[in-house]
Amino acid sequence: MKEKKFWDSFNVQETSILLNEWLLFEKYMQILHDVGERKIRRAKEKILQEGLSPLKLDFPRLKTLIPLKLSRISLQDVKKAMPDWCDPQTRRTLDLLMQPFSCFYSYHLPWSIQELKNICAEEGIPLPSSDSA
Numbered sequence: 001m002k003e004k005k006f007w008d009s010f011n012v013q014e015t016s017i018l019l020n021e022w023l024l025f026e027k028y029m030q031i032l033h034d035v036g037e038r039k040i041r042r043a044k045e046k047i048l049q050e051g052l053s054p055l056k057l058d059f060p061r062l063k064t065l066i067p068l069k070l071s072r073i074s075l076q077d078v079k080k081a082m083p084d085w086c087d088p089q090t091r092r093t094l095d096l097l098m099q100p101f102s103c104f105y106s107y108h109l110p111w112s113i114q115e116l117k118n119i120c121a122e123e124g125i126p127l128p129s130s131d132s133a
Helices: 004-008 012-035 040-050 059-070 075-081 088-097 110-123
Strands: none
Touching: 004 059, 004 110, 012 059, 012 075, 012 088, 059 088, 059 110, 075 088
């Protein structure tokens, strides 16, 4: 999911489902971290008995989705197209992704903005302004 063109190839509903799958994957990984990788049986029991715990959603965690934010797809349309059965935190993920780039990167700190500059250079797109969503 490192490339903008990956996200550009999907429609809004497909994107909403992929975003939901990303969130569920992150939740599964959190459970494995909590119970230990070697205790898969315990992880399965935890999921079946307790369900998936909420995931801490913050801007650093969502940086992996910056190529989606830079894609041609409207995140507002993705949110509207999201099926009801998607994890409720998927909508929250979209709300955070729709925030300005300044929430993800400190434009006045060269080491912070360099990551975004690198992504934009790889994609051949201009650097978005700090206040653009």
